[in-house]
Each structure stands twice: as C-alpha cells, then as structure tokens.
Amino acid sequence: MLDRITGTLDFNAQALKLRAERQQVIAGNIANADTPGYKAVDFDFSRALSEATATQSAGASTLATSSAGHLASARAFGSDGAARLQYRTVGQPSMDANTVDTDVEQARFADNTVRYEASLKFLNGQIRTLMSAITGQS
Amino acid sequence: MSLFKVFDIAGSGVSAQSRRLNAVASNLANAESAASSEADVYRAKQVVFQTVLQGKQKDEAAVKVAGVVEDTSAPRKVYDPKHPMAGEDGYVVYPNVNAVEEMVNMISASRSYQSNLEVMNTTKSLLLKTLQLGQ
Numbered sequence: 001m002l003d004r005i006t007g008t009l010d011f012n013a014q015a016l017k018l019r020a021e022r023q024q025v026i027a028g029n030i031a032n033a034d035t036p037g038y039k040a041v042d043f044d045f046s047r048a049l050s051e052a053t054a055t056q057s058a059g060a061s062t063l064a065t066s067s068a069g070h071l072a073s074a075r076a077f078g079s080d081g082a083a084r085l086q087y088r089t090v091g092q093p094s095m096d097a098n099t100v101d102t103d104v105e106q107a108r109f110a111d112n113t114v115r116y117e118a119s120l121k122f123l124n125g126q127i128r129t130l131m132s133a134i135t136g137q138s
Numbered sequence: 139m140s141l142f143k144v145f146d147i148a149g150s151g152v153s154a155q156s157r158r159l160n161a162v163a164s165n166l167a168n169a170e171s172a173a174s175s176e177a178d179v180y181r182a183k184q185v186v187f188q189t190v191l192q193g194k195q196k197d198e199a200a201v202k203v204a205g206v207v208e209d210t211s212a213p214r215k216v217y218d219p220k221h222p223m224a225g226e227d228g229y230v231v232y233p234n235v236n237a238v239e240e241m242v243n244m245i246s247a248s249r250s251y252q253s254n255l256e257v258m259n260t261t262k263s264l265l266l267k268t269l270q271l272g273q
Contacts, residue, residue, distance in 0.1 A: 016268075020140040021197065023264075027144040027257045028199035031151030033250055034158075035187040035201055043197075085197055102253060113260050120267055127272045 005130065012123040014052045018045060019116040021083055026112060029105045036096035040105065043083040141268075143198055144261045150190070150200035151254035157203050158185045158247045162240050169235040174225040180233040182209035182240075209234055 022045055032038040090099045165182045173179035188204035211234050219228035 017140070023261065024140045024144050024147065025197045027147045027261070028197065030250075030253050030257055031147050031154075031201045032187075032189050032199055033151075033253070034155075034246070035189050038189050038199070041197070041199075083197070102250070106253060106256075109257065109260070113264060116264055117267065120271065124271060131272075 008130075009123065009126055011053055012119055012126065015049055016116065016119045016123065018048050018052065018083065019112060019119055022112050023109070023116065025083075025085065026105055026109045029100050030102065030109065032098075033100040033102050033105070034098070036098055038098050038100060040088040040100045041085040042088055042108070043085050048083045141261055141265050143192070145258060146192065147198065147200045148254045148257040148261070150202060152251060152258070154185075154187055154201045154203050155247045155251040155254065158187075159244065159251070161185050161206065162244045162247065165233075165235045165240050166237065168233055169237060169240075171233060172221070172223045173231050174223050176213055176231055179213045179231045180235075181213065182233060182235045183207070184209065 022043065025042060029040045029042075088099060088101075088104075091101050091104070161183050168180040171180045183206050185206055186204045187201055190200045190202045192198040192200055213234045214232040215229045216232060217228055218224055218230050221230045224230050
C-alpha cells in the first residue's frame with residue numbers, strides 16, 4: 001500500500017537519475033575536449049525517460065526476439081542498463097579527429113543543470129504535498 | 139550516484155590540463171638554453187592526451203596524460219664561435235621552441251581548465267541542493 005503513496009514520486013525520481021547520468025556524459029565530453037580522436041557522445045533524454053517509466057508500469061513494448069538473427073529494437077537503454085549513447089553530429093571538423101565543440105557542450109551542461117534543479121523542485125513540491133496530506137496541516 | 143563520478147571526470151580533466159601547462163611553462167623557460175651539440179640541446183615537450191573509460195560503460199570518459207613526447211624538428215643553430223658553449227664547428231645550438239605555438243597552447247589549456255573547473259563547481263552546488271531534498 002505504501003508504494004501507492006510513493007509511486008507519485010517515481011516519475012521525477014527517474015528523471016533526476018537520468019539527468020545526473022546526462023550530466024556525467026557531458027562532463028566527460030568537456031574533459032576530453034583536447035583528446036585526439038575522441039568523439040562527443042550524448043543520449044536522447046526524452047526517449048530514455050519514457051522507456052524508463054514505461055518499464056516500471058506494466059506493458060513495456062519491446063520486440064520479442066526468438067532467434068539469434070532477429071534484430072533488437074533500438075531501445076534507449078543498452079544491455080548494461082545505462083542509457084545508449086549516440087554520437088553528436090560534427091559542426092566544425094578538426095585535424096586531430098576530435099568532435100567536441102566546447103561551446104555546445106557548455107550550453108548543454110548549463111541547460112541540463114537548470115533542468116536538474118527543476119526536477120529537484122518538482123520532487124520537493126510533491127514531497128511537501130504528501131507531507132501536508134500525512135500530517136493533516138495545510 | 140552519477141553526479142559523484144562527475145568529480146572524477148572533471149578532476150582528471152583539470153589535472154591533465156595542468157600537466158599541459160607544465161609542459162608549456164618548461165618549454166618557454168628553456169627557450170634560450172644553449173647547448174654545444176644537437177644531442178644535448180633541450181627539445182620542446184608536448185603532452186599526449188588519452189581517454190580513460192572508467193568501468194565498462196562509455197559514459198564515464200575521464201582523460202589522462204598518456205605520455206610526454208619530444209618535438210623532433212631540427213633545433214636552431216646560430217654561428218657564433220666566440221660563445222662559450224660553441225661546438226667545434228663554431229655553431230651554438232638552441233632549442234626548437236616556437237614561442238607563438240606555446241602561447242596558443244597555453245590559452246587553449248587555460249580555457250579547458252576553466253571549463254572543467256566550472257563543471258566541478260556546478261556539480262558541487264547541484265549535489266548540495268539534492269542533499270536538501272524534502273527539507
């Protein structure tokens with residue numbers, strides 16, 4: 001019964017976890033901005049979030065594969081549970097095959113930071129609503 | 139939690155860039171160190187960066203300095219037989235340090251250093267805010 005109370009927090013909690021993972025990926029891009037041969041990566045946040053919340057509720061839609069030759073669907077999560085990373089499209093080519101554009105990465109990092117804080121705020125609001133319902137005070 | 143790993147990643151970036159600045163400082167300091175022969179003269183050093191995947195997943199990409207390589211271009215020779223360090227043929231050998239390239243390297247390294255530092259500061263404030271969840 002308790003999980004029906006805390007179930008309302010699941011969406012934002014999952015969003016928070018995925019935002020933290022995206023923060024890590026973008027930080028890796030920024031740290032490797034000068035490494036020759038490094039390709040900038042990122043993952044599709046909205047797809048990852050919809051798939052993560054779908055697997056928690058019943059009826060996640062995945063292609064059933066019964067033979068080794070069947071191709072798996074392009075899910076947002078890889079087999080190890082982490083989000084499947086995709087390469088960024090290259091803006092300016094560089095001589096050492098590095099595709100990191102520091103300006104783009106910094107903009108995405110700032111964007112992700114604000115959205116992380118927004119998720120925190122929503123989560124806080126939901127917790128406070130629950131607390132006021134539990135204690136009976138408005 | 140993933141945000142703690144960001145400290146490792148950004149910290150590795152900061153230390154790699156500071157080693158690059160070390161190399162730049164060494165090169166600029168030794169730009170005029172004369173020697174008698176090509177074998178003894180100081181050669182410009184550069185650091186080589188390499189990605190380090192922590193764990194098996196590709197989303198934890200730290201950076202490390204894989205090695206320090208020496209510039210193999212020919213050093214500068216100046217004909218000055220009266221110089222105390224002149225060799226038998228009268229040439230004094232100076233290092234192959236290009237000051238303009240080193241300054242560009244320094245600007246790029248300091249910009250990357252600042253980016254990584256900003257990542258660490260932002261992550262720290264996010265974690266502190268997360269700790270206050272529910273209060």
